[in-house]
Amino acid sequence: MSEKIIIAKDLVKTYENGRTRALDGVSLEIVRGEAVAICGPSGSGKSTLLNLIGALDRPDSGELFVAGEDLVRQRGDLADFRARKLGFIFQLHHLIPSLTALENVLIPTLGVNGRDPEATGRATALLERVGLQGKFHRKPPELSGGERQRVAVARALINNPELILADEPTGSLDSKTERQVLELLYELCRERGATLLLVTHDPRVAQSADRVIEILDGRVKALAAA
Ligand SMILES: Nc1ncnc2c1ncn2[C@@H]1O[C@H](COP(=O)(O)OP(=O)(O)OP(=O)(O)O)[C@@H](O)[C@H]1O
Numbered sequence: 767m768s769e770k771i772i773i774a775k776d777l778v779k780t781y782e783n784g785r786t787r788a789l790d791g792v793s794l795e796i797v798r799g800e801a802v803a804i805c806g807p808s809g810s811g812k813s814t815l816l817n818l819i820g821a822l823d824r825p826d827s828g829e830l831f832v833a834g835e836d837l838v839r840q841r842g843d844l845a846d847f848r849a850r851k852l853g854f855i856f857q858l859h860h861l862i863p864s865l866t867a868l869e870n871v872l873i874p875t876l877g878v879n880g881r882d883p884e885a886t887g888r889a890t891a892l893l894e895r896v897g898l899q900g901k902f903h904r905k906p907p908e909l910s911g912g913e914r915q916r917v918a919v920a921r922a923l924i925n926n927p928e929l930i931l932a933d934e935p936t937g938s939l940d941s942k943t944e945r946q947v948l949e950l951l952y953e954l955c956r957e958r959g960a961t962l963l964l965v966t967h968d969p970r971v972a973q974s975a976d977r978v979i980e981i982l983d984g985r986v987k988a989l990a991a992a
């Protein structure tokens with residue numbers, strides 16, 4: 767298996783019948799186990815890029831290989847690929863408000879091979895690891911913003927994904943809480959050997975990555991060491 771977990775070549779993605787060119791020929795390679803920060807101004811194409819890599823959308827043209835899957839030529843349903851290999855954390859945590867923290871963390875385990883008997887053990891261990899001991903049975907409205915994002919981090923990791931995609935996961939938090947949650951995310955990915963792709967607007971958060979990729983007007987502007 768390739769040591770590269772992501773290979774993208776000349777990715778182009780347009781919206782509105784080509785009127786908006788969100789990605790204008792993006793090429794990049796990510797090595798397995800790397801933690802990479804993606805930076806760039808609003809509207810530069812960061813979320814578009816993450817959506818393509820996460821198999822949530824398809825490019826107009828270009829090549830894209832993620833975790834051994836050819837996302838351009840693969841025509842089948844990619845839900846199973848996403849569930850087995852990827853973990854997602856979004857800006858708004860997308861927790862289900864009527865379920866407890868533990869139940870939210872368990873959601874991604876329900877689709878994979880029916881019910882996984884070890885999932886509850888893994889979920890409680892993860893919730894403890896992210897500092898939510900004693901709060902497993904609270905629902906999102908009964909948790910702080912930072913605690914909710916910690917639940918979202920645990921949920922993204924529950925299936926031991928190879929690749930974590932995080933799109934400004936702490937956008938709604940104050941900067942101190944944000945850094946705490948993101949340091950935890952870096953740490954957990956390193957512990958597990960998971961690759962992390964993190965969109966962030968905070969240069970200090972980007973500094974903790976192994977590498978920063980800057981996107982400007984739908985292109986990779988610079989590849990610099992963090
Ligand atoms: N569904 C869509 N339909 C039309 N245009 C879109 C759509 N999604 C994104 N765009 C446009 O594509 C460009 C890139 O958007 P994208 O969401 O990738 O930017 P971003 O870098 O994630 O910005 P932000 O930092 O504000 O989240 C923007 O010009 C945006 O308006």
Ligand SMILES: [Mg+2]
Nearest residue numbers: 812813814933
């Ligand atoms: Mg975005």
